[in-house]
Amino acid sequence: MEYNDFKNKLKKLLEKKITEGYKVYENTVLKNNSILLDSFVICNEETNVSPNFYVKHYFKMYEDGMPLDYLVDDIIEKFEENVNCPKYEKVDIEFDKVKSRIVGRLISKDKNEMLLKTVPHIDIMDLSVIFYILLDYGEKQCTGFRLTNSLFEKWNDEGVDLDRLYDLALKNSSELLPVMMTPLIDFIEKISDISELDGIAVNNDLFVLTNESMLHGAFAVFYEGMLEKIYEEIGGEYFVLPSSVHEVIIYKDNGDGDTNFLINMVVNVNQNIVCNEDILSDNVYKYNSSTKSLEMVEFVEGGTKGRIFFETCNK
Numbered sequence: 001m002e003y004n005d006f007k008n009k010l011k012k013l014l015e016k017k018i019t020e021g022y023k024v025y026e027n028t029v030l031k032n033n034s035i036l037l038d039s040f041v042i043c044n045e046e047t048n049v050s051p052n053f054y055v056k057h058y059f060k061m062y063e064d065g066m067p068l069d070y071l072v073d074d075i076i077e078k079f080e081e082n083v084n085c086p087k088y089e090k091v092d093i094e095f096d097k098v099k100s101r102i103v104g105r106l107i108s109k110d111k112n113e114m115l116l117k118t119v120p121h122i123d124i125m126d127l128s129v130i131f132y133i134l135l136d137y138g139e140k141q142c143t144g145f146r147l148t149n150s151l152f153e154k155w156n157d158e159g160v161d162l163d164r165l166y167d168l169a170l171k172n173s174s175e176l177l178p179v180m181m182t183p184l185i186d187f188i189e190k191i192s193d194i195s196e197l198d199g200i201a202v203n204n205d206l207f208v209l210t211n212e213s214m215l216h217g218a219f220a221v222f223y224e225g226m227l228e229k230i231y232e233e234i235g236g237e238y239f240v241l242p243s244s245v246h247e248v249i250i251y252k253d254n255g256d257g258d259t260n261f262l263i264n265m266v267v268n269v270n271q272n273i274v275c276n277e278d279i280l281s282d283n284v285y286k287y288n289s290s291t292k293s294l295e296m297v298e299f300v301e302g303g304t305k306g307r308i309f310f311e312t313c314n315k
Contacts (some may be wrong), residue, residue: 006054006062006072007038013072018042018079026292027052030118032245032277033111042079051082051143093133093157101134103144104169106219107245108281118296120152125296126283129219131165135174144289170224177211179220181230184208205254207234210247217247218280227287229292240294241266242280259297260286 001009014024025041029052039052051293078100092098108127109116121128132144152160182207209230210217220226221240234252241249241260251262261282272278284297 003055003059006059009068009304010058010071011040013041014042014075015193016126017072017076030115031056032115033270033279034114034151035277040075047118052307053078060182065165077096083273088305093151095160096157098133099168100172101144101166101176102165102172103132103134104129104166104219104222105132105216105245106222106280108279111279112170118160119146119148120165122162124222125285125294126281129166129169129222134172152268169219170222173219173255174213174223177213177217178208179223180212180217181207181209181233187247205234205252207250208243208247209250215246221248223295227291231289232288237289240285240287242283242285243269243276245280246278247278253286258281259286260300261300263297265299 011024011026018024022042022044025042025043027039029037029039031037037052038055040055041050041052043050052074058075061071062068085167104157107115107128107130109123109126114126116130119130121130124130131147133147134144136143147165152165187208191303210219221230230250234250237253239253239259240250241250241251243261263282266284267282285294286296286297287293
């Protein structure tokens with residue numbers, strides 16, 4: 001079955017099974033890095049927030065051999081789990097009602113030209129901070145909806161500007177989504193089977209910085225005072241490698257790391273490992289202790305081969 005036929009059939013089957021009073025709506029979602037995804041939204045007239053069920057995800061399951069009836073039941077089950085959940089009740093979007101839940105997310109400026117035309121944002125080098133209203137959060141869970149220009153314009157009438165949004169996002173993000181900084185080896189152990197690391201030595205100067213939910217945690221590097229805190233904690237200047245929108249890697253500058261190698265490594269990882277939606281940047285940044293700020297590292301023509309951060313152990 002082709003994708004469009006699958007989508008149409010899935011919608012018809014959902015419409016037969018959903019709770020009375022609810023409707024299935026087709027939606028096109030503009031995701032990070034200008035990725036457009038088809039989704040179904042199930043809601044009634046009393047709700048203005050509802051989860052998206054992405055068609056591509058279910059089509060992949062169908063291609064892998066999952067029966068269509070199973071996929072329909074899976075969507076219905078997830079819908080029924082959420083239909084009476086407080087986070088999906090009608091959300092009051094008045095500024096005073098949601099200001100304590102405004103958080104920030106860090107994305108690529110260059111890869112999101114279309115998205116950035118529709119949302120308030122603040123640019124930082126080749127990155128942009130956009131804003132979300134957080135509904136729910138926890139480990140590997142971070143639910144919310146994007147703040148759009150149309151809603152922001154209404155708030156403008158109440159004296160809310162970009163500076164206030166950014167200040168709120170910094171404050172709320174650090175409180176609701178506290179920073180987590182851990183050695184890379186510990187982070188890998190936390191998210192994967194340690195047996196997969198047999199024979200691999202990881203450089204001790206590498207740290208992962210994210211938030212406690214481990215989702216959209218790259219923004220944590222800009223929390224109030226965080227750049228200086230990292231400097232004090234690791235005892236010197238450092239590079240920030242944009243691992244993904246979910247985390248960054250901190251690498252202490254010992255004077256023996258080649259910046260060209262760092263840039264090439266980030267580009268290679270983005271091209272071969274990180275999914276398109278999660279890519280943050282192909283650039284590398286360095287903390288300048290004199291200005292207490294991040295600066296973008298420039299590629300130097302004719303640079304050296306660079307230092308290797310992961311080496312196979314000799315047994």
